[in-house]
Amino acid sequence: MRMAGGWGSAAVLGLAVAMPAIAAEGMANDEVMAMADEMVALSLQYDPTPAYYEILPLKRHDYLPRNSAADHARLDEREDALWTRLQAVDRDELDDRGAQLAYAQLREILETNRALRICRAEQWNVNHMFGWHTAFTDLADRQPVATADERQQALARWRTLPAYVDHEIANLRAGIKGGYTAPKAVVARVVKQLDGMVDLEPRKSPYFAPGEKAKDEAFAKAFEVVVAQQVQPALRRYRDFLVNEYQGAARETIALSALPDGAQCYQAMLRSYTTLDRSPRAVYELGQRTVADNLAYVQTLSREMFGTTELDAIVRRVDEAPDNRFASADDQLRFSRGLLESARAKSAKYFATMPVQPAVVEPLKPEQRGTGVSSHYEPDPDDRKPGVYRINLDHPDADRRGAAEITLVHETWPGHHLQLALARGLGKRHPLSALAFNSAYAEGWARYSEALSEEAGIYTTPYARITRRLWPARGMVVDPGIHVFGWTREQAVKFMAESGRFPPETSADMVDRIAAMPGQLTAYDSGGLEIVALRREAEAALGDRFDLRQFHERVLGDGVVPLAFLRERVQAWIAEREAASSGK
Numbered sequence: 001m002r003m004a005g006g007w008g009s010a011a012v013l014g015l016a017v018a019m020p021a022i023a024a025e026g027m028a029n030d031e032v033m034a035m036a037d038e039m040v041a042l043s044l045q046y047d048p049t050p051a052y053y054e055i056l057p058l059k060r061h062d063y064l065p066r067n068s069a070a071d072h073a074r075l076d077e078r079e080d081a082l083w084t085r086l087q088a089v090d091r092d093e094l095d096d097r098g099a100q101l102a103y104a105q106l107r108e109i110l111e112t113n114r115a116l117r118i119c120r121a122e123q124w125n126v127n128h129m130f131g132w133h134t135a136f137t138d139l140a141d142r143q144p145v146a147t148a149d150e151r152q153q154a155l156a157r158w159r160t161l162p163a164y165v166d167h168e169i170a171n172l173r174a175g176i177k178g179g180y181t182a183p184k185a186v187v188a189r190v191v192k193q194l195d196g197m198v199d200l201e202p203r204k205s206p207y208f209a210p211g212e213k214a215k216d217e218a219f220a221k222a223f224e225v226v227v228a229q230q231v232q233p234a235l236r237r238y239r240d241f242l243v244n245e246y247q248g249a250a251r252e253t254i255a256l257s258a259l260p261d262g263a264q265c266y267q268a269m270l271r272s273y274t275t276l277d278r279s280p281r282a283v284y285e286l287g288q289r290t291v292a293d294n295l296a297y298v299q300t301l302s303r304e305m306f307g308t309t310e311l312d313a314i315v316r317r318v319d320e321a322p323d324n325r326f327a328s329a330d331d332q333l334r335f336s337r338g339l340l341e342s343a344r345a346k347s348a349k350y351f352a353t354m355p356v357q358p359a360v361v362e363p364l365k366p367e368q369r370g371t372g373v374s375s376h377y378e379p380d381p382d383d384r385k386p387g388v389y390r391i392n393l394d395h396p397d398a399d400r401r402g403a404a405e406i407t408l409v410h411e412t413w414p415g416h417h418l419q420l421a422l423a424r425g426l427g428k429r430h431p432l433s434a435l436a437f438n439s440a441y442a443e444g445w446a447r448y449s450e451a452l453s454e455e456a457g458i459y460t461t462p463y464a465r466i467t468r469r470l471w472p473a474r475g476m477v478v479d480p481g482i483h484v485f486g487w488t489r490e491q492a493v494k495f496m497a498e499s500g501r502f503p504p505e506t507s508a509d510m511v512d513r514i515a516a517m518p519g520q521l522t523a524y525d526s527g528g529l530e531i532v533a534l535r536r537e538a539e540a541a542l543g544d545r546f547d548l549r550q551f552h553e554r555v556l557g558d559g560v561v562p563l564a565f566l567r568e569r570v571q572a573w574i575a576e577r578e579a580a581s582s583g584k
Contacts, residue, residue, distance in 0.1 A: 028093035035082055036102040036432040039109065042082075043435055046075050049135070052142040054434035055381045055424060061144050062153035064136075064160055068167040069174065072122060076114075083110045098430060101558055104565040105436035112272045112438075119265035123175030125168065126182035126242065126250075128189035128371055129516045132168065133197070133235065136161075137206035137367060138378070145214040154210045155219075158226050165234040169241050176249045179260050183515045184250040187242055193371045194239040202227040206367055254515035256483040266483050269519035274440040274526040275562040280480040283522050287476025290525065294469040301466055314466065315500035324400045324463045329363075329393040335401060336391055336408050337361045339460065346456045347414035352549045355421030357383040359412040364390050372509035375407055377416040381424065387417045398503040402463030409453040415446035423559035433559045439520055441560045444527015447472060451532070471501035472528065475521035482511070483518050530563050531555060534570045541574050545581050 044051060044058050047065040051058035066075075086106055094100045125131070143157070144150045175181055202208055202224045211223035256262045256269075266280060274283075299309040306317045318324060326332040340361060348354050357380075364373055368390075378388040389411040409415055419442065423433070450468050453459060478495050481487035487495075489511055496507040514521055534555070539546045554573040555566065 028089050029096040029099040031085070031089055032094065032099045032103050032106065033430070035085060035106055036430050039082060039106060040431045040435060042075070042078055046071065049139055050435055052139060053379050053381060056431050056434050060153065061150060062156040064157060064164050065132075067122065067132075067164060067171065069122075069171065071167075076117065079110055079113055082106075083114065086110060101561070101565070102430055102432055104562055105432050108275060108438065108562045109436060112268075112275075115268040116265075116272055118261050118268055119259075120175065120178070120180050122171050123178060123180040124182045124259070125171065126187050126190050126246070127516045128186055128193060129373065129513055131190055131193075132164070133190070133238065134193060134365075134367060134373075137197075137209075137365065140207045141209040141213075143210040143213075145210045145216075145219070151210075151214055151216065151219045154214075155222060155226055158207065158210075158223070159230055161231050162234040162237075165238045168238065172241075172246055176246070181246075181250045181259075183254045183512070184247065184252060185254060185512050186516050187247050187250045189371050189512060191239060191242050191247070193367055194235060194242070196367050198232060198236040198239050200232075202232065205232065206365065207231045254482060254489065254511065255486070256518045257486075263484065266480070266518055270480075270522060273438070273519045273523040275438050275564065276440065276526060278526075280484045283476050283526070284480045284485065286529075287473045287522070287525065290473035290529065291477060294472060298466055298469050301469075305462065305466075311498065315470070315498065318402065318463050318466055318500055319400065319503075321463060324402055324461060326396045326399060326401065326404075329396040332393055332396045332399060332404060333361065333363065333391065336389075336404055339405060339408050339458075340412060342460075343409055343413040343453070343458050346458045347418065347453075350414065350452065350456060350548060350552060351418070351422075352553050353422065353425075355383070355418060355425060357417075357421040357424075358386040359389060359417040360386040361389045361391055361408070361412075363393050370394055372512055374509070374513060375411065377411040377420075379417075379420045383421070383424070387412075387421060389417070395503070395505050398505050400463065400467070402459070402461045402465075402467040403501055405459050405461060405464045406450050406453075406468045409458055410446045410450055414452055414456075415449040416442065418449075419445045419556060422556050426557065426559060429559060437560050438562060439523035440527035440530075440563050441566065442527075443524040444529075444531055444563070445555070447524045447528030448531040451528075467501055470499040473525045474499055476525050479514050479519060479521040482514055527563060530567070534567060538570065538574050542577055542581075545577060550577075 040056065044056060045066075048058050048061070048063060049065060050056060086103075089103065091100075091103060094103055128134075140158070143154050145154050172181075197205065197207075203211070203220075205227050208223065208227050211220040211227070214220065214223075251258050256266045259265060270280060270283060271277060278286075295311065298311075298314060302314045302317075303309055306314060308314060308317070326335065337360075340359060344354075344359075363369070364375075373392065375392045376390050378390060380387055389408070391407075411417065423429075426433075450472075454465060454468070459465065474496060478487065478492050481495070482492055489508075492511050492514070493504060493507040496502050496510055497504050502510055510521075535551060538551055550573075551570075554570055558565075558569060561569070
């Protein structure tokens, strides 16, 4: 993602005249690495926030993401220039592994950003899942304030929030005029989040985190003035704009198809999240087949456990099992925390290297609670600090232990935390790798980890075996169902609730998540199915020579990559292993 809370930029500008192919010995490698340097510098110039989650060469901490229409247009133009240069590179001339990886990542970033322009996402950027208003509270929490200079930079950064809000409002007004608006249901959730922030005393605001962290009372007083006189009024002005002007103009439907060029936008978002050139129909049908296969397996399990193959009866038995329930939110939090170290220990035998960075489980931040924000993982680039699994505790009476186990391994060991912590320890990797995130690889690995955790004996309840199979691939069905194929909110809630993974209360939250993040829910199983397919391919080709730890090392060994590049890397590993065993 390019800007905090947004997907892309506004205008499509013309391409420069094509350059002749670069083919001289060594030049292609050097050119790609130079472009990788430029891409990192360009990205951080326009949005510094990724540097607080990964190790990136950010030199200043005194500015917010650039979000004006003019900024979006200038960024488009500079990305187009990089794209033209990349097109001139002959990929076959790249004989350096680092350059090959950088080429794949550059191509994915630029191709994705250019395709997403049709969405004009900055013109309907009202989002309760990753909107700027909550993302910036995390940015405030990570603001460096250790030195006098850093504290001055912190003051300078947050004094610019009113200008940032002015640009956001201008962008949204342009969207209303052009027919681009967010769904009313999503706007209502954002307003609820803002309601929890705008009237706080300055020192109780999550934006005051730099003042609290610095342990410098003079700075704290100065920062309190910034929060009181600039941050809080800007938040209030944005909230009032949403309530008094925007909400009435927001769209009733949650479907992306309601927007101009909605079908093309959804295709671009699918491509962005999955890195695959699949049509919505292909994703939808693959999801349906996978759901049917999973259900057949669940029926076999349930026949043994419950003596029934009826889906409603299976879900009811899992839901009503006394040993699958939580007594309270505290009980749910204790349960997840208690599983954490066991998950790490039992994962270890499946990996050649385990990261040293710990993980912790913490509740959602106060401003996120009760607003439909999902449980999620927050990485930290400093291995001395833990990665944080933020758990949603809003519905302990509806959540179940089996589902909580699945989410825990997905977010921590051997899922997101293990993968991202390992990626930072890969040695001397180009900073571009830290920017080249895609959901299909990251969420695909986490989905694969849910199955690996069963293999590793991590789950403590018998219900996780059933629950983890009832939900996967339904996102591939319901997401395009809503945005392309005319599904109603009620139809989507029913389809998700019938899996038993999400009760009606949280199924409604999921629908609004799909509305806010079109295409993203398809990424989990698009990536997970691909990693499983690659493992099966390797097992079939190598037989007794297949080593699961080596397979995982190859899958994780380049960090986050497009799925096509991952397939190339795994197939090359299979060929290497076959050649080694045949003595060639």
